[in-house]
Amino acid sequence: MSEMNAQTGERNASSLGQEIVGRINALAAISESPGNLTRLFLTPEHRAAGDLIMSWMVEAGMSARLDAIGNVCGRYEGEQPRSPCLMLGSHYDTVRDAGKWDGPLGLITAISCVADLNRRGRRLPFAIEVTGFADEEGVRFASTLLGSRAIAGTLNESVLATKDSSGKSVREALIEFGLNPDHVGAAARIRGELLAYVELHIEQGPVLEARNLPVGVVTAIAGANRLAARLTGMAGHAGTVPMALRRDALTGAAECISRIEELCRADDAGLVGTVGFIHASPGATNVIPGQANFTIDIRAPMDSHRKRGVNEIVRQIEAIAKRRNLALQVDVTHENRTVPCAPWLKQQVAAAVAAEGYGVFELPSGAGHDGMAMVDIADVAMIFVRCRGGISHHPDEHVDLADADAGARVLLLLIENFRPQDDGGAKKS
Numbered sequence: 001m002s003e004m005n006a007q008t009g010e011r012n013a014s015s016l017g018q019e020i021v022g023r024i025n026a027l028a029a030i031s032e033s034p035g036n037l038t039r040l041f042l043t044p045e046h047r048a049a050g051d052l053i054m055s056w057m058v059e060a061g062m063s064a065r066l067d068a069i070g071n072v073c074g075r076y077e078g079e080q081p082r083s084p085c086l087m088l089g090s091h092y093d094t095v096r097d098a099g100k101w102d103g104p105l106g107l108i109t110a111i112s113c114v115a116d117l118n119r120r121g122r123r124l125p126f127a128i129e130v131t132g133f134a135d136e137e138g139v140r141f142a143s144t145l146l147g148s149r150a151i152a153g154t155l156n157e158s159v160l161a162t163k164d165s166s167g168k169s170v171r172e173a174l175i176e177f178g179l180n181p182d183h184v185g186a187a188a189r190i191r192g193e194l195l196a197y198v199e200l201h202i203e204q205g206p207v208l209e210a211r212n213l214p215v216g217v218v219t220a221i222a223g224a225n226r227l228a229a230r231l232t233g234m235a236g237h238a239g240t241v242p243m244a245l246r247r248d249a250l251t252g253a254a255e256c257i258s259r260i261e262e263l264c265r266a267d268d269a270g271l272v273g274t275v276g277f278i279h280a281s282p283g284a285t286n287v288i289p290g291q292a293n294f295t296i297d298i299r300a301p302m303d304s305h306r307k308r309g310v311n312e313i314v315r316q317i318e319a320i321a322k323r324r325n326l327a328l329q330v331d332v333t334h335e336n337r338t339v340p341c342a343p344w345l346k347q348q349v350a351a352a353v354a355a356e357g358y359g360v361f362e363l364p365s366g367a368g369h370d371g372m373a374m375v376d377i378a379d380v381a382m383i384f385v386r387c388r389g390g391i392s393h394h395p396d397e398h399v400d401l402a403d404a405d406a407g408a409r410v411l412l413l414l415i416e417n418f419r420p421q422d423d424g425g426a427k428k429s
Ligand SMILES: [Zn+2]
Pocket: 091, 102, 103, 136, 201
């Protein structure tokens, strides 16, 4: 791409990629553990990261502030002050031992796009807001999307009493962060203030890489269920109880896990199932396990299909438990609906991808994102950027500079050509 030129007003897109990667590295240095990246909600490192992000926002010509739940909020005014905004963003908390791209890529890219507009003195018929969501991963308090829920006005304030593993509540952590927990409601926005919410994020899967594409257009954020299963049999001596008389809870769990995998593998409509945790007790080499607890995570791009999948999985593990004379208890611990990306907005994302010369490829998001909460206040869309090997939530997470740059160019074009839905956006083909 051409160099930045004040006369022609052309943007220097390749330098966007460089700026983004430099800032990704700067933000990744703010971690509570040396040697790896861990930045949890409302910790001192989280606060330091928020301050750095706000300094970039100000440098990009935005006003910047911390809202009542710890989201960082930047605003770039449109041609008219107080116009409704196109909101962009992503999260700035991480999982433990995280990669540095999950969250910050979308946030930093959005800031760089605004900085590019600002350098060219370009104002649009709408404002642009960039939000760094405070709590997407939900690692510290085991309750996700607190930042985006607060903005959408759907935060249940009972969450303030939730405690982390050290016994500190969200309320106490907010005070330590410098915020007033009695004011979290003030983070809520009004629907008419947002024209749309668009998030750029790494794919966190291998599909774009397999297709040899730097970017993709997200169709929907897949709904998910989490189940907690407990199988209870009878503990016994590993030497004295004959095999035929055993009620081994762990071998029962093993059969259930294999069956879940078989069912999902046989599905051709995107059903995915994972058992990510198992605990057997009493847990000794020479004791037949009397109890096994495990979790089941089930997702699909369509709610009806996911629900059918959940029902079938429960039916089959019930049958396994019965045949093995084990007691089974299954509890649904989490359920979220599928959030479709708005067709009118998705169309504009696709147009920007095509205009940058890339093939338009649509794919669902199997991972959760802040859009799941933002949909309660605005239409949402997402742009995925290719990541190496599909690896995420891991220090090896990587995005090539060229792909970061491609994502930035698509987002910038989307912003510059953005048309609100009631401005004919829905009718354009
Ligand atoms: Zn993320």
